Amino acid sequence: MPVDYIPRTRDLYNDFTPYRWVVNETVPFTPLKKPIAECKVAMISSGGMMYRDQPRFHREDSSYRRIPKNARRDELNVWHFGYPTHDAEQDPNCVFPLERLRELEAAGVIGELIDPVFSFMGGIYSTRKVRDELAPKIVDELQRAHADAFYLVPA
């Protein structure tokens, strides 16, 4: 059975003010205009990836990192306080499947992987920060890159 993370979060953070979960009534949906094999695909990971000497994240951090799509594994680092990062440090593809996406692009499964790929650190308590600070900047990146599809990978 899939884990229910909402009650787990309540228990884990029961010393804090109860978190107000986002509850939406409607689903925003835009059908894809083309098969994914013809699409320019952008990727973002909330796993806290950094490229080379890019600054580390901190709690409540609404910044994001732009990571070259040809980054080597030894050029990637992880910082996140909200999940055990040991496996992602060993192999970033657990939460940031960059190498796999490059292969799928070469194999024609996706039209193109947009350069750069993106990462942020998803341990952000403030919904407002994500909605009003982080999301508009990412939307701007996607529009400038003419992304057809956006692949969001959680940690």
Add this chain to the structure above:
Amino acid sequence: MTSALDITQSVKAPRAVFVNFPLGHQTGKPNEPELQRQIVADAMRAFDTITRPGTIVELPYVWDANDRTWEHRDYTKGWMPERPPHDLADAMEAERIARYSRP
């Protein structure tokens, strides 16, 4: 993708793919590129196959057929390893920055 089905059902993302793995492994296990590739390929395919808004496709991959204890421990008190003390973390961070500044 989603690593927390109940949260995504509440948020009502346009379309999502779910893998029932412990947090920190939504696109697979370390150094298992074939599994990772299958997961990501399935996620890409879902872009073509999902037509009903709000659909969450659950992929069939199982973390460990013989051991489901992670499902009880994930995101509970004590599930995270000890964090390194501040000064060690800062030293590791300084080393990371220096590593990439070396010619």
